[in-house]
Every structure is written in C-alpha cells, then in structure tokens.
Amino acid sequence: MAKEILRVEKLNKFYAKQQILYDVDFSIAQGEVLALLGPSGSGKSTLIRCLNGLEEFSTGDLFFDGQKMVPTEKNWQQIRQKIGMVFQSYDLFSNLTVLENIVLGPIKVQKKSRSQAVQIATRLLKRVGLADYLQTYPRQLSGGQKQRIAIVRALALHPEVMLFDEVTASLDPEMVRGVLEIIKELSEKDNMTMIIVTHEMNFAEQIADRVLFLEDGHILENTPSKQFFVNSQTERAREFLESMKF
Numbered sequence: 001m002a003k004e005i006l007r008v009e010k011l012n013k014f015y016a017k018q019q020i021l022y023d024v025d026f027s028i029a030q031g032e033v034l035a036l037l038g039p040s041g042s043g044k045s046t047l048i049r050c051l052n053g054l055e056e057f058s059t060g061d062l063f064f065d066g067q068k069m070v071p072t073e074k075n076w077q078q079i080r081q082k083i084g085m086v087f088q089s090y091d092l093f094s095n096l097t098v099l100e101n102i103v104l105g106p107i108k109v110q111k112k113s114r115s116q117a118v119q120i121a122t123r124l125l126k127r128v129g130l131a132d133y134l135q136t137y138p139r140q141l142s143g144g145q146k147q148r149i150a151i152v153r154a155l156a157l158h159p160e161v162m163l164f165d166e167v168t169a170s171l172d173p174e175m176v177r178g179v180l181e182i183i184k185e186l187s188e189k190d191n192m193t194m195i196i197v198t199h200e201m202n203f204a205e206q207i208a209d210r211v212l213f214l215e216d217g218h219i220l221e222n223t224p225s226k227q228f229f230v231n232s233q234t235e236r237a238r239e240f241l242e243s244m245k246f
C-alpha cells in the first residue's frame with residue numbers, strides 16, 4: 001500500500017464570522033489522484049488554498065509525510081516547495097520571459113545555480129511542447145500555452161504533490177485538451193500525487209482514483225471514483241452529476 005503523503009484532520013475555516021469549511025478530514029497517498037468536486041461556492045478553492053498556506057485555516061491539523069505541520073511562515077515556505085499549485089488565472093509574471101518565470105523559484109527559493117535551473121526549465125518546456133518559447137513573454141502566448149508554462153513553473157520545484165484549481169476554466173475548448181493531457185501524463189508517467197478541482201466531469205472520471213464531494217463546506221462523499229460516477233452514495237452528489245450534464 002502506498003504511503004500516506006498528506007492528511008487533513010478536522011479542518012475548519014472561517015471568513016470573519018462566516019464558516020466556510022466544516023471539520024474537513026481526508027488523506028491522500030503517494031501517487032493518488034483526488035478530484036475535489038462540488039457546486040460553486042462549496043469551498044473547493046478555499047480548501048486547496050488552505051493546503052499550502054495561501055489561506056489560513058482557523059482550526060484543524062495538517063500532516064505532511066506523517067509530520068504535523070506547525071503553521072509558521074517558515075514552515076509554509078517549505079511546504080510550498082513540496083506542494084505545487086496551478087491556478088485558473090495562470091499568475092505568470094508578465095514582465096518576465098517564460099524562462100525567467102520558471103527559473104525564479106529554483107534560483108531564489110531552492111538556491112539552485114542558474115545553469116541548473118535553466119537545464120530544468122529547458123527539459124520541462126520540451127516535455128510540454130514549448131521548447132521554442134524560452135524568450136517569449138506571457139502576453140505573446142495563448143491561454144493554453146500560459147497554462148502549460150504555469151504547470152512547468154510549479155514542476156520546476158520538484159513538488160511531491162500538485163494542486164490544480166480549475167486550470168482549464170479560462171481556456172477556449174480547443175486549448176483544454178492539451179492541458180488535461182499534461183496533467184494525465186503527470187499521473188501516469190510520473191505517478192504524481194494530485195488534487196484536482198475541476199468542472200470537467202469526464203476528465204475527473206478518467207483520471208481520479210477518488211472523489212471528495214464537497215457541499216456547503218462539508219465533505220459529503222469520499223468515494224472511489226469508479227463508484228462515485230456510477231453509483232454515488234448521496235442524493236446530493238447524484239443531483240450534482242446530473243446538473244453537470246447540461
């Protein structure tokens with residue numbers, strides 16, 4: 001059995017007095033792919049942002065490789081090197097070339113030499129079919145290309161876990177497939193541990209080992225994906241899947 005890499009226990013999150021997440025419990029094993037699904041506003045983004053410190057959780061515990069995380073800024077910085085994240089909005093630095101966007105983290109955070117960082121960037125860009133774009137600026141790229149660069153930027157830090165938050169939501173339909181293929185390959189070839197927030201149900205069904213179904217900040221299901229898509233345990237999940245068909 002694969003080792004547990006990340007565990008969340010009784011995580012609660014408030015914005016001011018409003019509770020957003022309620023006693024969230026789950027874990028993920030090495031190489032596992034979790035799809036985090038649920039209606040708009042159910043707390044999916046908030047939850048994954050809590051996993052690498054982009055949001056502070058109010059109460060609860062986070063364990064990484066069996067070690068309880070003490071949420072200090074220094075510890076979050078370390079965690080962020082192990083948990084890469086890609087967003088809907090790419091978040092590339094517009095004033096930097098593709099290459100500089102990618103090497104920034106390895107050089108500044110991981111103190112790699114520039115030549116090592118450039119080597120990593122070149123190898124990863126080749127892998128996503130963008131080897132010719134080293135000196136290009138983000139504004140010269142399509143949405144799909146920007147998203148592939150954002151994935152490469154996260155991978156350049158050699159993360160143990162990748163979080164994907166609606167990474168295809170801003171893309172034109174013809175761009176979606178290329179990005180999803182890369183994520184799929186990361187799972188199949190690299191055995192990458194991943195948590196994916198998506199509205200692409202077909203993709204979630206193809207790639208996920210397990211589904212966490214969230215509604216109003218509660219995990220209603222933590223179900224093997226084969227079962228979730230064919231025979232969900234809850235009425236709410238069945239309604240949700242039905243609504244996603246249109």
Ligand SMILES: Nc1ncnc2c1ncn2[C@@H]1O[C@H](COP(=O)(O)OP(=O)(O)OP(=O)(O)O)[C@@H](O)[C@H]1O
Pocket residue numbers: 015020038039040041042043044045046047
């Ligand atoms: N910075 C914030 N301040 C206050 N409330 C917030 C903040 N960010 C999110 N929320 C609220 O938290 C709830 C969960 O939002 P979240 O974005 O996590 O949901 P989601 O499931 O990812 O939704 P979507 O699928 O639409 O992206 C929503 O009610 C939202 O309004």
